[in-house]
Amino acid sequence: MAELAIGRGREKKTAYTVTAWDRLKTNREWLGWWFMLPAVAFLILFLAYPLILGVWLSFTDARLGRPGEFIGTENYEWLWDDSIFWTSVFNTLLYTGVASAVKFAVGLYLALLLNENLPFKAIIRAVVLIPFIVPTVLSAIAFWWLFDSQFSIISWSLKKLHLISTNIDFLGDPWTARWSVIFANIWRGVPFIAITLLAGLQTVSPSLYEAATIDGASAWQRFRFITYPLLTPIIAVVMTFSVLFTFTDFQLIWVLTKGGPVNATHLMATLSYQRAILGGHLGEGSAIATAMIPFLLAAILISWFGLQRRKWQQGEAND
Amino acid sequence: MTDLLAAKHVDPKSILTGSSPAVADHSEGMSYLERLPKRLITLYLPLVLILIVLLFPFYWMALTAIKPDEQLLDLETFNPFWTWTPTLKHIQKLLFETKYPLWLWNTMFIATSATVLSIAASVLAAYAIVRLRFKSAQWVGGAIFLAYLIPPSILFIPLSTVVFQYGLFDTSFALILTYPTILIPFSTWLLMGYFKTIPFELEECALIDGASRWQILTKIVLPLAVPGLISAFIFCFTLCWNEFIYALTFISSTGHKTVPVAIVNEFVDGDIYRWGSLMAGALVGSLPLVVLYAFFVEHYVSAMTGAVKE
Numbered sequence: 001m002a003e004l005a006i007g008r009g010r011e012k013k014t015a016y017t018v019t020a021w022d023r024l025k026t027n028r029e030w031l032g033w034w035f036m037l038p039a040v041a042f043l044i045l046f047l048a049y050p051l052i053l054g055v056w057l058s059f060t061d062a063r064l065g066r067p068g069e070f071i072g073t074e075n076y077e078w079l080w081d082d083s084i085f086w087t088s089v090f091n092t093l094l095y096t097g098v099a100s101a102v103k104f105a106v107g108l109y110l111a112l113l114l115n116e117n118l119p120f121k122a123i124i125r126a127v128v129l130i131p132f133i134v135p136t137v138l139s140a141i142a143f144w145w146l147f148d149s150q151f152s153i154i155s156w157s158l159k160k161l162h163l164i165s166t167n168i169d170f171l172g173d174p175w176t177a178r179w180s181v182i183f184a185n186i187w188r189g190v191p192f193i194a195i196t197l198l199a200g201l202q203t204v205s206p207s208l209y210e211a212a213t214i215d216g217a218s219a220w221q222r223f224r225f226i227t228y229p230l231l232t233p234i235i236a237v238v239m240t241f242s243v244l245f246t247f248t249d250f251q252l253i254w255v256l257t258k259g260g261p262v263n264a265t266h267l268m269a270t271l272s273y274q275r276a277i278l279g280g281h282l283g284e285g286s287a288i289a290t291a292m293i294p295f296l297l298a299a300i301l302i303s304w305f306g307l308q309r310r311k312w313q314q315g316e317a318n319d
Numbered sequence: 320m321t322d323l324l325a326a327k328h329v330d331p332k333s334i335l336t337g338s339s340p341a342v343a344d345h346s347e348g349m350s351y352l353e354r355l356p357k358r359l360i361t362l363y364l365p366l367v368l369i370l371i372v373l374l375f376p377f378y379w380m381a382l383t384a385i386k387p388d389e390q391l392l393d394l395e396t397f398n399p400f401w402t403w404t405p406t407l408k409h410i411q412k413l414l415f416e417t418k419y420p421l422w423l424w425n426t427m428f429i430a431t432s433a434t435v436l437s438i439a440a441s442v443l444a445a446y447a448i449v450r451l452r453f454k455s456a457q458w459v460g461g462a463i464f465l466a467y468l469i470p471p472s473i474l475f476i477p478l479s480t481v482v483f484q485y486g487l488f489d490t491s492f493a494l495i496l497t498y499p500t501i502l503i504p505f506s507t508w509l510l511m512g513y514f515k516t517i518p519f520e521l522e523e524c525a526l527i528d529g530a531s532r533w534q535i536l537t538k539i540v541l542p543l544a545v546p547g548l549i550s551a552f553i554f555c556f557t558l559c560w561n562e563f564i565y566a567l568t569f570i571s572s573t574g575h576k577t578v579p580v581a582i583v584n585e586f587v588d589g590d591i592y593r594w595g596s597l598m599a600g601a602l603v604g605s606l607p608l609v610v611l612y613a614f615f616v617e618h619y620v621s622a623m624t625g626a627v628k629e
Contacts, residue, residue: 031532032453039444039503040459042437043466046478047500051469054477062480106369113366124370126616131373133612133619135561137579138601142376145383145594153379156394191373192623199624248472251563255583269472269564276476277568289473300468 055293057286064280075287085288088266091178092292095267096247099185103246104239106186107193112227114194115201125195132191140255143184147171147256171257174264181256181265185246193238200234201227236302244299248292268292377605383598384409391594409599417585418573419600426577427607429491430559433498437555438548441503445510446536450522460511467504474500475568482569493569494577498559505558506551509622513547514540550622553615560608578604 024030058075062068079085114125131139146154147170155167170180208226217225250269253259259266259274266274268288276285353361383391385405390397413419447453448460478497479488487493517540525535541548566580573585582600586593612619 028451029453032447032451035443035447038440042499046497050474050477050481133608134605135579137563138605141601142380196624248470250472285476
């Protein structure tokens with residue numbers, strides 16, 4: 001207020017008077033916060049507050065419909081001795097590790113293929129993205145049917161080819177179930193990685209490849225010394241997102257196995273849903289969810305440094 | 320010859336094929352160095368295999384949705400990969416004997432409202448961060464990017480208590496108000512990128528002519544950012560349609576459910592022939608998005624890559 005008064009006093013030297021309201025209307029700080037208000041309100045009410053509340057809940061014995069009392073780290077101690085929790089941590093790491101690695105490899109390969117000169121290029125590229133467009137739950141249901149224990153078309157085809165003699169119980173056995181859901185996740189994630197990496201590939205100037213070819217570089221050398229270094233920044237960001245969303249995946253598992261058979265395919269997200277919402281133990285579920293945060297922080301740090309390097313490579317100011 | 324055709328065919332869709340004009344000049348590149356047999360093995364064969372794997376689930380979904388019941392479970396007497404007697408029975412049953420139209424309407428209503436709300440908030444936020452550049456705009460921008468990285472899976476438990484406290488449990492508003500937390504960070508980030516490309520001089524002219532910030536935003540910036548708005552809108556809409564965990568947690572009564580949740584919970588009964596209607600449900604639930612996608616492929620791709628690049 002004092003500042004405004006001073007400002008007003010100074011203005012009076014000029015011919016016309018500027019009211020405090022006029023100054024406020026053009027004041028960047030003031031306007032900036034008004035413009036930010038809706039977004040910030042949403043994010044504080046439904047993102048920041050729940051995030052803190054979640055950490056708090058994990059230290060209480062809250063249940064559905066009953067606020068809990070502070071019980072220290074009891075939930076975490078309980079989880080520490082819980083073999084199902086450790087199975088879910090193992091599954092989450094396996095799921096994230098294998099799925100992300102394969103998604104990256106296949107996605108990059110597909111991006112390189114799509115970057116070639118193809119007939120009907122635009123249509124092929126548009127079609128590739130369809131698995132990403134269709135809601136995960138709905139395509140997971142298609143996979144559920146493909147993985148049916150009795151009427152799976154995959155089992156049927158393999159039997160007709162005399163590769164197997166009995167139906168594969170895709171979702172009934174712990175390890176086949178794990179590989180089946182990992183496959184479904186890869187299927188769903190590859191298009192996103194392929195198309196974003198393709199966008200990165202297209203910024204690489206073809207003359208670099210031509211120059212390298214004239215210098216006698218092999219196809220592998222061209223990939224290793226031109227494509228890969230130029231693509232590293234975008235790979236860093238895309239893979240951070242991919243890891244982040246694979247790590248916290250819920251939909252695919254919930255539709256395909258619901259964490260079964262006998263809790264063998266639970267991820268941390270599905271286990272926290274089961275404990276908190278179906279079981280009613282909000283505190284315990286929150287503890288599982290909170291246990292995911294350190295992993296997410298690691299992923300975010302990687303993303304941060306990936307972004308930084310990108311700016312540095314482009315010679316862009318940190319603006 | 321095919322290369323030439325491809326180049327011609329591709330040109331208008333420059334975002335899908337190569338966003339920088341420099342690349343278009345080199346569209347043939349070095350591919351003339353490779354002969355057809357080699358290209359067949361190294362390029363077309365793997366590409367066709369990957370495409371088959373990517374598309375087969377949809378083919379299977381569509382085929383199951385129109386197969387008569389008796390052919391569904393009998394893989395021996397009928398060729399399982401084709402049917403000569405398609406039926407609309409499953410889809411008819413879906414539309415007239417279940418609450419499917421209501422679920423579709425719920426999904427569409429929730430997705431549209433949440434998207435409109437988020438885009439309105441994001442436009443204001445992105446404009447403030449990029450152009451008003453108040454102190455700490457940098458920090459707010461960074462915080463919004465971080466918010467983008469917080470996944471719903473770690474928020475749904477505390478959010479369910481919050482939703483309960485606010486008295487929103489089991490209403491559409493629970494979803495309309497919580498989805499923006501997923502959408503606002505994304506679309507703000509996307510729109511910031513678009514707003515940065517609008518020349519500053521235009522705004523300066525308007526300021527000199529005495530326009531207020533609000534007038535500048537609505538009369539200059541927004542009309543120029545229409546492609547960005549469309550991208551953000553479509554992408555947000557798709558994300559809403561796709562959302563599962565909040566809808567599963569916050570909605571309990573059948574009449575308020577969205578398509579993904581309803582399909583998972585309401586169709587899974589003991590009926591041995593449920594596969595037909597399940598697949599019909601999945602197919603009908605995906606179609607609106609696929610149609611939307613078909614019309615706005617370029618916007619879609621630019622939204623996706625823009626979000627990653629910025």
